[in-house]
Amino acid sequence: MAAAETFSITTPIFYVNDAPHIGHAYTEVAADVLARWNRQSGRDTWSLTGTDEHGQKILRTAVANGVTPKEWADKLVDEAWVPLLKTIDIANDDFVRTTEVRHESVVQAFLQKLYDTGFIYDGEYEGFYCVGCEEFKQQGDLVDGAGEFDGQWVCPIHGRPVEVLKEKNYFFRMSDFQQRLLDLYESQPDFLQPDSVRNEIVSFVRRGLDDLSISRQSFDWGVRVPWDDSHVVYVWFDALLNYVSALGWEPTADAPAFERFWPSNHIVGKDIARFHSVIWPAMLMAADLPVPRRVFAHGWLLVGGEKMSKSKLTGIAPSQITEVFGSDAFRYYFLRAINFGQDGSFSWEDLSARYQAELANGFGNLASRVVSMVGRYCDGILPPATEVTEAEERIHAVLASAVARAEAAMERFAIHEALAAIWTVVDELNGYLTEQEPWKVAKDEERTARLHTILYTAAEGLRALAVLLSPVTPQATQKLWRALGAESALGSLTDQRIPDAGEWGQLPAGAVVSPMEGLFPRIEQEATV
């Protein structure tokens, strides 16, 4: 018997020292929408997020704040990261922290396995180390310092001098995996997407791979190397393993969750695509484990033309947006306005304009009008459609096509295309009401059957929209679902299957339609500036 189709998805684990900004929230929302969509498509689904808590910089900040690094991380998780998930309505299945025992024990077991099989050796490393990046830099990657750093090599990302470190290190034989990685990119083109990132990584790997230094002796905030406790594991090597530690992978015993959900899909920012598509699969190959199902790199959010980054204080807190527009609008806006995989610009003006045009006037107003007309003309009891004409058949066809196109787009993680396809139904239904003018038909007692058909068609269209948009705007669609009487007639919204959403006639005549507050309330103009 074939196992149920599964879908598992991860975000990068967030560097706990960062302040959450809209870039983090964007990644979270994209992964969450894909998880909800797949779950509602009937797949056995699992989604993971979490925090990266080791490394020299966290140690230094904790010391500067007079607490232990673990206390520091606990505070940030409680005060910043868990609240972020709530702010943007994320329904993750697990949250992994790299300081948890379940994670640290996997890092050690994994490392030991690679050591025992000869993929790790000891050597000496001397290089330029950027504490901000937590990595050694090639000289060619550095820039000349200016001002107070005149005459020194400076990290181009952090703008601060790098340190020269020389230490005994353990090395991972990454160079062994060059050909296998190239074969992977070749044989499984969707392993790494979009193509722009894939091409860049392929040429990087073609130039040859160095072995990777995977331990540090200069500080001790990290996972101990199991056979040499004077070393801690390099933070990236440690952090990448969260994707399997959260699934309870073990080298020797059965791990049911790992069997069930690995390999996962990884959503990452393109700046960390190299770690996920070169180092990570090489690590897995060395351990004889399957590589990820897919690594999808999204673009950067630009604000005023500048990249949102962890080291520049241009970050906008997600709550600044959700407090004005709500979490549904946040989720919708970033996934609709930006082609997923490409860079995109954020502006308050664009957010405000799309909120007004697409959510409030487009979808929200459609829902309010239909619900209130069923109340006014039919005492809140959904009438049957008995006079199906070409106009109604056109709605059925537009819906069926939208579902098919949205499903195909979501398979490719083209979330913006899926939303555009679903929005053809919103636009079509608005056009239908404008054309059919049910408020005029209602004045003619001879045309009651026609009025009923129009109202049924519009309400049934909204039923489908609630299902299709529930992964993106879960709160508004839930309100609409209840108001349509669909909860009692058809069961809970999240139990509705997306592939069946286009099947016409599910909402039964006789359903009790009840008054509904506006799905996307009017925003006071001054609040947005």
Ligand SMILES: [Zn+2]
């Ligand atoms: Zn740096």
